Amino acid sequence: MTDLNLVGESYAHSLVSAGKVDKTSPWSFDSADGNALLGKGGDDWDNYSKHHLGLDRSANDKTKARFKYPFAKADKVYRSGLVAAKQRAAQQNDAAVEKAAAALLELIDKPKSASGYDRKAVTFEFKFSGGDTGSFEGYGSVFNNEDAYRDVMLPGAFTKTLADYKSRGKMPKMLLNHGSMGGGLFGSSDPMADLPIGKWTDMSEDSHGLHTKGQLINLDTERGKTIHGAMKEGQLDGLSIGYTATGFTRGAKDNEPRRKIHEVKLWEVSPVTFPANDQAMVSSVKSMAGQITTVRQFEDFLRDVGGFSHFAAKSIAQKGFRAVESESDARLDAFMASLRDAKQATA
Template sequence: MSMEFDLERKFCRIGGEVSVSDGSVIEGYASLFGAPDQGGDVVAAGAYAACLAGLSARGGKVKMLWQHDPAQPIGVWDEVREDARGLYVKGRILADVAKGREAIALINAGAIDGLSIGYRTKKASKDAGGKRHLHELELWEVSLVTFPMLPEARVGAKGDAPEADTLRGLAAALEDARGLLTRG
């Protein structure tokens, strides 16, 4: 598929905790801050803020696609926001859409375990080790996909314990601090 924009995609593992509740609701993290993906890119905290604010101001939404195919929307993301850990998404797969029914079945069977973001880089820098740090992104879509790029990101069951998010946030902060100390 050819697009005239430089659209990039990042894949995130949603692993064994993936669930579909109420027939179609999924939630979790599509991107984690500070975690290098398999391509060496690291998304910085706040990278989505301007885009999400702009979408909200004009009543726009991030699209939910099947395997990044713009001809196959399979649901809606009802909530897309940044928190201390990363980009949190919560949405509904539409069972009235053939690919939506297929996606629900594949998730329930454990055959699909990935999320992927489609975006355009607006601001980035490279460190001495060659990792690209993404500071501002224009988020276009979050897809359900087969292969993840960022294994640490997960979609959990609806209603995960708040303590789990707190512990994950603390672990991410400690990892960031360790990275800063080892650079010096």
């Protein structure tokens, strides 16, 4: 029996939410595709895992036999791949995988909401208060930064919507992975998908972006403990806003952002597993840089904070940044800029 791979399911939802879907191409997945996912070093098992919906716990760890039902390659979901996974899972009586594939197909095929509901995510440092109260703070959105959807959020975009919430004595909801709107770690069909995991206690704009303070709830339950633990360990490390863009300017040229957004209606703010934006990493750089004393720790730092592949992180740590031609100049420049900003902020 093959279990549902929650990491793969969540990654699939993040790709669908980002519009990274091939709806027409036929599906194939051979040994060359698998080797490509493992990277030049042949051992990027985290990347290999997240492209599969199934997990065979009877197989040895870090082997291809452990991962079943591939659905994506080159960081793109294939609709035909999900169809194949759903059909094979049904034949093998792997009900959890079949259900997850069906939910993803439904998400891909359903008409786009007329409300224009959008998501925008950033990686950020969860800064918890003292003790285990579940109180934390961080940025839900960063200004003047083009995200994976080629949108740029401008300063002042949240002014009106935050004033509206304040006048009503309310706050946007705190969901996990956008609840049923985003698929979520627990699956879009889960009856608890839209049950808030906490409450936001404060939101405000500053020069950097949308600053949030929140409080997790139900920490005495298994679900609450799981979410709290994942955040404290840095595995649930993104924050994403669900919103409707009510005021924006469209880019007129290919090299311009798709939209420059100057006003939104904010619906909810979610901790997420796979954030869509690579740029907001300065706070994480600041928190981890001082802990690095070995080459191995530097490799982990480059992979976990910088987002580099296992092979790239190893090569950079040993030979320097320009030793890795496979990484884009944009990623290198963004990461180096974050290092410089962190150094300046702590100077």
